[in-house]
Amino acid sequence: MRTLLVTGGAGFIGSHLCEALLARGDRVVVFDNFDPFYAPAIKERNIERARDNPRYRLVRGDLGDEKALAALFAEEPFDGVVHLAALAGVRPSIKNPAAYERVNGLGTVHLLERLRERPIPFVFGSSSSVYGARDRVPFREDDACATPASPYAATKRAGELLAYASHRLFGIPTACLRFFTVFGPRQRPEMAIHKFARQIEEGGAVPMFGDGSTRRDYTYVDDVVSGTLAALDRCAGYEIYNLGGSRMVTLADLIEKIAQALGKRPRIERRPEEPGDVPVTCADVTKAGERLGYAPRVPLEEGLARFVAWFRADRERGTPLEGRG
Numbered sequence: 001m002r003t004l005l006v007t008g009g010a011g012f013i014g015s016h017l018c019e020a021l022l023a024r025g026d027r028v029v030v031f032d033n034f035d036p037f038y039a040p041a042i043k044e045r046n047i048e049r050a051r052d053n054p055r056y057r058l059v060r061g062d063l064g065d066e067k068a069l070a071a072l073f074a075e076e077p078f079d080g081v082v083h084l085a086a087l088a089g090v091r092p093s094i095k096n097p098a099a100y101e102r103v104n105g106l107g108t109v110h111l112l113e114r115l116r117e118r119p120i121p122f123v124f125g126s127s128s129s130v131y132g133a134r135d136r137v138p139f140r141e142d143d144a145c146a147t148p149a150s151p152y153a154a155t156k157r158a159g160e161l162l163a164y165a166s167h168r169l170f171g172i173p174t175a176c177l178r179f180f181t182v183f184g185p186r187q188r189p190e191m192a193i194h195k196f197a198r199q200i201e202e203g204g205a206v207p208m209f210g211d212g213s214t215r216r217d218y219t220y221v222d223d224v225v226s227g228t229l230a231a232l233d234r235c236a237g238y239e240i241y242n243l244g245g246s247r248m249v250t251l252a253d254l255i256e257k258i259a260q261a262l263g264k265r266p267r268i269e270r271r272p273e274e275p276g277d278v279p280v281t282c283a284d285v286t287k288a289g290e291r292l293g294y295a296p297r298v299p300l301e302e303g304l305a306r307f308v309a310w311f312r313a314d315r316e317r318g319t320p321l322e323g324r325g
């Protein structure tokens with residue numbers, strides 16, 4: 001039985017990953033501080049399915065706490081690490097870049113320090129945002145990534161580079177996974193699909209930033225989890241992989257599709273473009289396909305239908321209100 005550390009395992013992607021690891025017989029140790037970026041009560045709900053499994057251990061801790069990390073590594077025989085803990089989100093990073101640097105930069109350093117003596121596979125949750133604001137699509141892993149459009153993007157690129165240095169110095173097998181806007185059940189409440197669904201469901205106006213022509217590559221969370229498992233299992237050398245849906249949808253179309261999935265009409269309110277936003281994202285997933293057997297399987301419409309089913313069931317239970325973003 002393998003023991004994996006999942007930092008950020010109480011979050012959106014992390015909680016799904018933990019369930020997949022448990023389902024295939026691994027042991028999972030989650031390290032998460034239940035950061036109040038969005039309501040910690042939502043994260044408590046995220047881990048409900050996994051927490052009673054005897055192969056699941058939850059450690060409430062902060063990446064800033066080097067002693068806690070050292071103690072954890074002293075007591076656990078980790079076979080690999082999936083590092084998802086981070087402050088996510090582009091816009092809030094513009095308001096508070098120091099916090100992003102502290103968690104995403106320094107926090108990653110603290111974790112990598114623990115792997116110096118124990119060079120086990122390290123999988124890093126990076127982001128399509130590292131590609132910056134560019135028009136040429138699709139994005140390939142060997143494209144230059146030196147023009148981040150937000151502090152968040154800069155800290156994610158920094159994480160990739162810090163991981164590279166540790167790989168080179170200490171031989172840590174590393175896979176950096178560039179996730180392209182992930183969606184599905186438990187999606188963070190401030191992310192576009194979840195926020196739009198809430199606004200449409202409640203009959204409120206949906207703020208559309210810009211003219212609705214910005215395009216995004218949306219990736220269903222199960223596809224991201226499959227790619228992450230494959231990257232963990234085949235982790236060798238230092239590799240970067242795009243994990244995307246490999247298709248684009250405009251913001252205006254996305255709002256329409258969410259409304260269709262909800263069976264409602266959206267009321268759109270135009271707003272000026274937001275700083276930090278990029279015009280387009282689209283993943284070239286050739287490398288992940290060849291090396292990891294990765295293929296996005298869940299089409300946008302199907303993913304939205306699954307999201308809406310979860311969204312409605314979750315609201316029936318009474319969604320925790322604080323910090324909904």
Ligand SMILES: NC(=O)c1ccc[n+]([C@@H]2O[C@H](COP(=O)([O-])OP(=O)(O)OC[C@H]3O[C@@H](n4cnc5c(N)ncnc54)[C@H](O)[C@@H]3O)[C@@H](O)[C@H]2O)c1
Pocket residue numbers: 007008009010011012013014031032033034035036037043061062063064083084085086087088089103107125126127128178179180181182183188
């Ligand atoms: N969701 C996406 O579309 C997307 C896209 C690209 C990259 N990513 C990256 O994937 C990862 C997971 O994203 P998510 O959407 O699941 O976000 P999330 O916010 O739901 O999960 C992140 C988790 O990290 C924890 N955390 C934050 N600061 C911490 C700290 N100092 N110490 C310990 N734990 C801490 C939070 O409590 C949270 O549970 C992040 O690294 C994010 O940057 C996500």
